[in-house]
Amino acid sequence: MKSLKFILVGFIFGIVLTKSEAVSWYRIYEMFQFQSFHMFGIIMVAIATGTVGLQIIKRNQIKSSNGKPIEIADKEKGSFRYWIGGLFFGLGWALVGACPGPIFILLGAGFLPVIFVLFGALLGTFLYGLIKDKLPH
Amino acid sequence: MDFLYHTWHWSVAGFLIALIMLSLNYFGKVFGMSSNLRTLCTLAGADKCADFFKFDTKSQYWNLLVVLGAMLGGFVAVHFLSDPSNVMLNPETIKQLATMGIDAPNGKLLPNALFGNEVFQSPKMIFILVVGGLLIGFGSRYAGGCTSGHAIAGMSNLQRQSLKAVIGFFVGGLIMSHFILPLIF
Secondary structure, rough: OOOHHHHHHHHHHHHHHOOOEEEEEEEEHHHHHOOOOHHHHHHHHHHHHHHHHHHHHHOOOOOOOOOOOOOOOOOOOOOHHHHHHHHHHHHHHHOOOHHHHHHHHHHHHHHOOOHHHHHHHHHHHHHHHHHHHHHOO | OHHHOOOOOOHHHHHHHHHHHHHHHOOOOOOOOOHHHHHHHOOOOOHHHOHOOOHHHHHHHHHHHHHHHHHHHHHHHHHHOOOOOOOOOOEEEHHHHHHOOOOOOOOOOOOHHOOOOOHHOOOOHHHHHHHHHHHHHHHHHHHHHOOHHHHHHHHHHHHHHHHHHHEEEEHHHHHHHHHHHHHHH
């Protein structure tokens, strides 16, 4: 049961991202060309709904399913890592049209060449872990 | 049930994505897909090379289960819920893609030019896909999150750092889409 709920959440996530075409290279290209509102709409509605939801959780001090208070850690202070890391990420996102969630979703859907993207993403993560201490954050 | 097969409206998708994040919060977890890349590196033995990968992977198993579910969801959506009316792009976009030699969707999620099986015979395309992945993996760990962790979860939690990362995402994306993609294709 404990595992099943996470698989179920993931399952819905996979269906929503596929059926809204947020996993589509075409939709990402169209977004960065400002030729459709579709992707902007998805992201903005998600943020708006999420903001309201988190405020409700915080103001009513809603407890999590295991009875503990729901705490969401603040992001670490800093600027450089967010600007520059974000820039790298954006370059990759617009090139292969997939962010980490969609990489997995597309692989599951059977688009085999996405394996190269996953390989690159693991390599990039590994590279970051190797040189992390030498990078400005 | 026809609506399940058509392209889901952005408002429905955005709302559901937020509910997915909130349900993970309710289960005492946080929404973030790129963390799984780090977990997979550790499981592959990267903890022997760098301290960054030394952590208890058991604490992240739940997230790998989300990944497993997402893969199943992708499979079901593509194989059982697809329709030729899907991925209806702006005609302007299709024209632009044609000048770069990229095929129109006609219901497909991904262009054959980048993700068709002929890619396996093209060292250039394999290189491009690996480099794209590299930028995503490196960038998301450097920035401490990706579209889910920063753009959705971080922004919903009103994190200034996430706003910086999201601006970074878009600056990088615009540079790629407008200046580098036309050079590649």
